[in-house]
């Protein structure tokens with residue numbers, strides 16, 4: 001179990017809207033929201049965008065809107081338009097312009113060598129360097145007859161690794177939306193020393209009211225970490241109705257900030273001392289008895 005080494009920091013979650021079918025307009029909207037958040041007082045250290053914000057959230061659209069995403073560590077000057085799409089270029093500029101860390105939400109990624117499409121989240125430092133990328137590991141394939149049917153695997157491939165990144169204010173774990181339903185991811189990140197799990201997301205008006213808040217509270221309570229989910233605003237014109245309700249939950253599983261379904265920005269102050277106090281008072285993180293638990297993968 002790694003120790004949490006973190007400093008207090010401020011989080012800004014951008015519940016973008018109204019998003020539409022024109023990619024350049026969605027990018028403009030994101031640019032304005034990032035700029036607005038970066039100018040708020042006190043200035044946030046980390047800004048977060050939602051899941052699939054440059055494209056409609058529809059399996060039939062992912063390929064058309066997909067772009068190449070380079071490997072972390074590459075700079076814009078070493079990447080050509082063949083290995084880096086317009087959204088990635090714009091996100092680098094947004095982070096640089098804001099002077100903040102940026103989780104650039106997720107976008108459909110096209111891997112040139114295999115022609116596969118992924119739901120991919122990217123992270124930038126304040127110099128616009130791409131420092132991490134996460135491909136959604138658990139694809140959203142559900143069927144609730146008459147209410148919500150979605151099959152990401154019709155056009156997307158799953159990622160097959162877990163993602164964390166180190167920032168000067170602490171280590172952060174990254175997942176995308178449906179990934180939150182798989183508690184192993186958050187538990188591994190917490191045990192690796194992450195102070196927070198952050199999920200660019202887009203639940204819907206069926207599963208949102210059922211599980212959005214509960215899942216964040218569960219991941220936060222089990223692991224005694226901060227948990228945040230950032231959604232697009234609801235758009236009545238869209239084929240997929242995002243739930244909204246962008247939220248931050250603290251290590252005691254209390255909701256610190258919550259949006260409604262409209263476009264907005266919410267802020268939260270992440271406090272490592274609060275996390276440490278929670279773990280001291282309720283020491284479950286050091287009381288686990290792994291020698292007693294079976295290997296659940298068998």
Ligand SMILES: NC(=O)CC(=O)C(=O)O
Nearest residue numbers: 140177178202203204207
């Ligand atoms: N959109 C998702 O990936 C997940 C979701 O809506 C849910 O789990 O519910």
